[in-house]
Amino acid sequence: MLNTFLFKKVLGFVCFISIALCLVSNANDNCYSIVVGKDASVDGFVLMAHNEDDGPPQIVNHHKIPRIKHQPGDKVRLINGGELDQIEETWSYIWSEIPGLMFSDSYVNEWGVCITSDACPSREDNPVLPEGGISYYLRRLVAERAKTSREGVHLIGALIERFGYDASGRTYIVSDPLEGWLVCAVNGTHWAAARVPDDEVALIANTYTVRNINLSDTMNFIGSDDIIDYAVERGWYDPDEEDQFDFAKAYADPKVAVNTGNLGRQYGGLRLVSPDPIELGGYHPFSLKPKKKMDVPSLMAILRDHYEGTEHYGSNSPSGNPHDRDFRPICRNDTQTSFVVQLRKDMPLDIGIVYWVCLASPCVSTYVPFHFGNIAFPDWYLGSRDTSTELEYQEKLIRPFQHDYSNAFWTFSNLRYKAEKNYDKLIGSIVTERDKVEKQAFDTQESMEKWAAQIYASDKKTAMEILNNYSRGIYLSTVKAMGEITPNN
Numbered sequence: 001m002l003n004t005f006l007f008k009k010v011l012g013f014v015c016f017i018s019i020a021l022c023l024v025s026n027a028n029d030n031c032y033s034i035v036v037g038k039d040a041s042v043d044g045f046v047l048m049a050h051n052e053d054d055g056p057p058q059i060v061n062h063h064k065i066p067r068i069k070h071q072p073g074d075k076v077r078l079i080n081g082g083e084l085d086q087i088e089e090t091w092s093y094i095w096s097e098i099p100g101l102m103f104s105d106s107y108v109n110e111w112g113v114c115i116t117s118d119a120c121p122s123r124e125d126n127p128v129l130p131e132g133g134i135s136y137y138l139r140r141l142v143a144e145r146a147k148t149s150r151e152g153v154h155l156i157g158a159l160i161e162r163f164g165y166d167a168s169g170r171t172y173i174v175s176d177p178l179e180g181w182l183v184c185a186v187n188g189t190h191w192a193a194a195r196v197p198d199d200e201v202a203l204i205a206n207t208y209t210v211r212n213i214n215l216s217d218t219m220n221f222i223g224s225d226d227i228i229d230y231a232v233e234r235g236w237y238d239p240d241e242e243d244q245f246d247f248a249k250a251y252a253d254p255k256v257a258v259n260t261g262n263l264g265r266q267y268g269g270l271r272l273v274s275p276d277p278i279e280l281g282g283y284h285p286f287s288l289k290p291k292k293k294m295d296v297p298s299l300m301a302i303l304r305d306h307y308e309g310t311e312h313y314g315s316n317s318p319s320g321n322p323h324d325r326d327f328r329p330i331c332r333n334d335t336q337t338s339f340v341v342q343l344r345k346d347m348p349l350d351i352g353i354v355y356w357v358c359l360a361s362p363c364v365s366t367y368v369p370f371h372f373g374n375i376a377f378p379d380w381y382l383g384s385r386d387t388s389t390e391l392e393y394q395e396k397l398i399r400p401f402q403h404d405y406s407n408a409f410w411t412f413s414n415l416r417y418k419a420e421k422n423y424d425k426l427i428g429s430i431v432t433e434r435d436k437v438e439k440q441a442f443d444t445q446e447s448m449e450k451w452a453a454q455i456y457a458s459d460k461k462t463a464m465e466i467l468n469n470y471s472r473g474i475y476l477s478t479v480k481a482m483g484e485i486t487p488n489n
Helices: 002-025 136-145 149-163 227-234 247-251 260-273 296-303 390-398 408-421 423-456 460-485
Strands: 032-036 047-053 061-065 075-077 083-085 093-097 106-109 114-119 165-175 180-188 191-195 201-204 221-223 335-343 353-359 368-371
Touching (some): 032 165, 032 180, 032 260, 149 221, 180 201, 368 423
Antiparallel strands (some): 047 335, 075 083, 106 114, 335 353
16 A cells, blocks of 8 residues: 555656656746737736746745835845845835746736736847846846836836846737737847737737837837847848837747747637637737727636637647647646736726735636735735745645635645546536636626725725625635535545
8 A cells, every 4th residue: 555655646746747847848838828908908008918837846925015114325236246226215016026036026016017928039149238237126126116018118128228138039028908029038138128018918929029110209119219220230130121119039049939839829819809810820910909899707718728719729638638748838837826917097996906916727717806905916816925946846736636715825726636636527516616706806896896995995994805805705615616626635
């Protein structure tokens, strides 16, 4: 009996390590983001969504950080030794944290400024880092200092030009209620940003999508003054051969730009949004007008996509798990957290900013809404203060399923592991219960918010407690349903 138990643990661990190695090998096709312009949104304000994909072992923590006053002379000290002056007061923000990773945190601040990112390797092989480089603190500084997304874009650009960007390349997605931007950082001091048109939707996998830029059009483009001249100097762009400068063509790592995982996921999202047929591997636009206005459920559907309804849907797994295949879908086995953010400005932002978040692969998880004005993020969304070792992580996944109300991360990670092993058997029940709980959330959202808004001016604390109870009820319903689907598996 003991030998059998040990054999199963060792076998499970070997499988886990194999998966982890596979995920590492696909490091250039992780994460996925969506920006919906305000006129393309049912809300009439910008929507933003993101899948955060990172190979195990990982843990996700969620925090609500209050405003913080700082003393004169305080400094922000960067990881590589650079420093800059701290400001008098930093804004409050929601922080989605993956401890130990440099590029995986996301933020939403009290003004509705959101920032997340997708790895987009560049072809730069001779970067200049004037003050040692910056990367990790970029997004936090935006959350702490920017009142608009445009302010955030300018801040990112100024920091890159001052310190140099110390990673290969990345697209930062920066949004507020009225504007959404894609900011392309290149290793060194170069960067370019483009605004998503108000009536269009942008979808980003893991290669640059900003194409034609016109820095004289400051409403829609911002970037390094020499962004074109430098490309000419390096031989990445020849104005005599090409009519128009294409930033993505010039600066993206050419191998990553044609990676099937990136092309496939870009196609996967575009096909769900475009009114016209989209070809796999064809020219994928920076943004496009959607066939209908987008809302929170439609973005969740994209983040859960595995190419259903196309010839590309399938599985390499006996269990029918659609994540286990070479042609990588948007929803994946290494998605650690996923979110959709509503950024409505026609009501108090404490009520209008709603962070819909799920943990683990969104196809087997439920999005739970949290309004910004809640005093703190619930303790159940703290996975751990410390990262786990690979063995500890794996042991928590293979144990019998436990619906632990006090710890959302391990509950949904454990559920995801069970679903991966018995996908065909469990997914129908999971989707039924998942959709039932989310429908409850959508059906009651408007009435809960109206109730809270009526008393917000005179009794903010009670107003936010109404919305806190709404979130708590959706979460408890979710965990209860998952426990009934997979008892003792």
